[in-house]
Amino acid sequence: xxxxxxxxxxxxxNPLVKRMRLLREKRHRRAEGLFLAEGLRIxxxxxxxxxxxxWLFLGExxxxxxxxxxxxxxxxxxGGEVIDTTPAILSKLSxxxxxxxxxxxxxxPSATLADLDRNAAPIWLVAExxxxxxxxxxxxxxxxxxxxxxxxxxxxSTDPYGVEAVRASMGAxxxxxxxxxxxxxxxxxxxxxxxxxxxxxxxxxxxxxQAVRYEAPTFILIGNESQGMPESYAAAADVRVKMPMxxxxxxxxxxxxxxVMAYEVLxxxxx
Amino acid sequence: xxxxxxxxxxxxxNPLVKRMRLLREKRHRRAEGLFLAEGLRIxxxxxxxxxxxxWLFLGExxxxxxxxxxxxxxxxxxGGEVIDTTPAILSKLSxxxxxxxxxxxxxxPSATLADLDRNAAPIWLVAExxxxxxxxxxxxxxxxxxxxxxxxxxxxSTDPYGVEAVRASMGAxxxxxxxxxxxxxxxxxxxxxxxxxxxxxxxxxxxxxQAVRYEAPTFILIGNESQGMPESYAAAADVRVKMPMxxxxxxxxxxxxxxVMAYEVLxxxxx
Numbered sequence: 372x373x374x375x376x377x378x379x380x381x382x383x384x385n386p387l388v389k390r391m392r393l394l395r396e397k398r399h400r401r402a403e404g405l406f407l408a409e410g411l412r413i414x415x416x417x418x419x420x421x422x423x424x425x426w427l428f429l430g431e432x433x434x435x436x437x438x439x440x441x442x443x444x445x446x447x448x449x450g451g452e453v454i455d456t457t458p459a460i461l462s463k464l465s466x467x468x469x470x471x472x473x474x475x476x477x478x479x480p481s482a483t484l485a486d487l488d489r490n491a492a493p494i495w496l497v498a499e500x501x502x503x504x505x506x507x508x509x510x511x512x513x514x515x516x517x518x519x520x521x522x523x524x525x526x527x528s529t530d531p532y533g534v535e536a537v538r539a540s541m542g543a544x545x546x547x548x549x550x551x552x553x554x555x556x557x558x559x560x561x562x563x564x565x566x567x568x569x570x571x572x573x574x575x576x577x578x579x580x581q582a583v584r585y586e587a588p589t590f591i592l593i594g595n596e597s598q599g600m601p602e603s604y605a606a607a608a609d610v611r612v613k614m615p616m617x618x619x620x621x622x623x624x625x626x627x628x629x630x631v632m633a634y635e636v637l638x639x640x641x642x
Numbered sequence: 643x644x645x646x647x648x649x650x651x652x653x654x655x656n657p658l659v660k661r662m663r664l665l666r667e668k669r670h671r672r673a674e675g676l677f678l679a680e681g682l683r684i685x686x687x688x689x690x691x692x693x694x695x696x697w698l699f700l701g702e703x704x705x706x707x708x709x710x711x712x713x714x715x716x717x718x719x720x721g722g723e724v725i726d727t728t729p730a731i732l733s734k735l736s737x738x739x740x741x742x743x744x745x746x747x748x749x750x751p752s753a754t755l756a757d758l759d760r761n762a763a764p765i766w767l768v769a770e771x772x773x774x775x776x777x778x779x780x781x782x783x784x785x786x787x788x789x790x791x792x793x794x795x796x797x798x799s800t801d802p803y804g805v806e807a808v809r810a811s812m813g814a815x816x817x818x819x820x821x822x823x824x825x826x827x828x829x830x831x832x833x834x835x836x837x838x839x840x841x842x843x844x845x846x847x848x849x850x851x852q853a854v855r856y857e858a859p860t861f862i863l864i865g866n867e868s869q870g871m872p873e874s875y876a877a878a879a880d881v882r883v884k885m886p887m888x889x890x891x892x893x894x895x896x897x898x899x900x901x902v903m904a905y906e907v908l909x910x911x912x913x
Contacts, residue, residue, distance in 0.1 A: 416890060505776055509895045518888030539895070546890050581909060615908065617789030619687060619817050623901070624780045624810070630898040631905045637886065638852060 375446060377453040380428075383463060387454075391426065391476055392463050397530045404479050406532035408544070409465050411438055411473040416542025418442055423449040424475030428456050428464060433472030442473075465534070479532055482550050484523070484560040492520030493587035494636050496629055497568075499554070499604060500595040501528040508539025509626035510593075514547045517633045520588070521548025525557055558607060566590050569636075570600065570608035571628050573621060580612040585636045593629045646717060648724040651699075654734060658725075662697065662747055663734050668801045675750050677803035678735065679815070680742040682709055687813025688746065689713055694720040695746030699727050699735060704743030713744075736805070750803055753821050755794070755831040763791030764858035765907050767900055768839075770825070770875060771866040772799040779810025780897035781864075785818045788904045791859070792819025796828055829878060837861050840907075841871065841879035842899050844892060851883040856907045864900045 380388060393399035394407045405425065408414065414424065415438050427446045433439055434455060443453050461470040489495070496514050501507050507522075507529055514522055524531065528551065531537075537544050552560075561568060567586040571593055592608060594600030599622070605611050614623065614631055623631065651659060664670035665678045676696065679685065685695065686709050698717045704710055705726060714724050732741035760766070767785050772778050778793075778800055785793055795802065799822065802808075808815050823831075832839060838857040842864055863879060865871030870893070876882050885894065885902055894902065 419890065509898060512891055512895055513898055515889035515891045516885070516887050516894055541891060541893075543889070543891060581912075614787070614905065615912065616787050617908070618786035618814070619690065620783055620786045620812060620814060622812075623787055624783055624897070626895070627780060627784055627898060627901040630894070631901055634885065634902045634905075637888070641852075641886065 409471040417545040426476040428474040430472030499525040504536035506626040508536040511540040511543035515543035568608040572605040572611040682744040688816040697747040699745040701743030770796040775807035777897040779807040782811040782814035786814035839879040843876040843882040
């Protein structure tokens with residue numbers, strides 16, 4: 372096994388720091404194939420899922436934390452670099468005034484539909500043109516909670532490797548499969564094997580979400596936050612369902628809708 | 643009925659514009675007793691709930707929208723001022739580069755626990771030290787969707803009248819009752835009448851959230867995003883419940899947890 376090294380960086384003009392801070396921008400993440408995750412808790416979730424950073428930046432407090440030892444050892448054993456650094460550099464990396472004292476730089480996974488084992492989990496989340504990174508991260512977190520296999524992002528969605536999405540995922544970015552695909556590729560892939568596609572779709576003839584018996588693997592399709600999904604996507608689903616809406620609103624937040632649906636599917640499986 | 647007036651403001655240094663842009667800061671909202679809501683859709687939700695702005699700022703596009711007519715008429719009839727203005731001023735008010743073309747300035751409601759009719763709705767949401775304005779707005783939106791009476795915010799929570807919370811509520815800030823209270827005042831109020839307090843609490847002896855029969859009015863208590871609620875709060879609840887957690891995570895996003903719980907209570911009532 373390769374062994375990494377431990378070093379110290381204190382200069383704000385250090386070339387590695389300059390390069391890594393650019394990872395807050397999507398085009399640099401894409402170019403480097405790297406993303407940034409803040410916080411000892413998330414880094415520990417990643418480690419427990421077998422994912423280690425290429426670079427691990429530690430402030431004094433982070434390095435001294437009881438959980439940091441295992442993270443440092445595992446990072447070095449995997450060939451990564453552990454860098455002791457200053458609060459100012461951690462601020463520069465994270466773009467925050469009060470940064471976490473642990474920042475990890477990770478390789479971006481690049482799974483495709485062909486890499487997914489749909490039978491590995493009974494539930495999968497599918498989101499179409501998801502715009503809000505907080506919603507994306509929250510969906511990953513929910514997917515983890517319900518024992519889903521992962522999240523499939525359709526068409527032009529927000530970047531799952533942005534800092535806000537990673538943070539909202541609470542580490543689930545490392546435990547859930549994540550695939551970005553176009554609808555035109557997703558649908559043939561879905562139909563090439565078992566799988567029930569369930570669209571959340573508010574219309575008069577849509578079934579109540581509790582009136583349907585879900586079949587594994589269940590693919591829960593959630594549409595864009597403001598427009599919902601195209602009618603053709605809903606029409607291609609095996610079933611269209613809606614949650615009861617008792618008030619003035621005609622929709623739920625996308626991450627909330629995904630969770631309410633997902634728990635119904637899970638609850639049916641628990642019975 | 644008082645009749646308001648319609649005017650035009652084009653100068654960025656107009657005193658009213660300077661004053662209203664300060665409403666993005668909590669201390670100015672408190673001092674003025676006013677808050678700002680962006681978007682024709684939210685302003686229309688407000689109008690339908692009988693709430694009209696003290697000032698209604700309209701860009702050209704906003705003023706020309708078919709829904710704007712009813713909003714303008716109702717605002718004037720209620721004594722409010724309708725102000726035709728420029729994109730630059732709308733940007734200044736909202737703090738955004740691409741502002742909505744409708745911005746309403748509304749009086750902050752100041753309901754207290756004594757104002758609530760607990761029997762007016764079967765479900766109420768209660769959040770303790772809620773930190774994230776997006777979560778707060780999302781909870782209001784969910785509360786509206788499930789036919790709740792409103793949201794009770796305990797202890798030091800984020801300001802529900804901040805722009806982000808108002809936006810995430812999708813208008814539910816105008817349709818749901820909203821009360822800010824301390825736990826020490828909430829608990830005696832709760833016990834002075836009917837009401838089942840249900841705490842989401844992850845512990846070994848906590849009941850599965852589907853194993854409990856909920857009684858109306860049900861008060862669903864959700865704890866702080868990172869720490870959960872104090873043990874004493876959970877102990878004071880009538881029942882402690884948990885959602886199944888099948889993955890690595892030991893909690894859900896606060897707004898997601900509130901929604902999953904709330905739909906279970908609603909679903910029991912629908913059966």
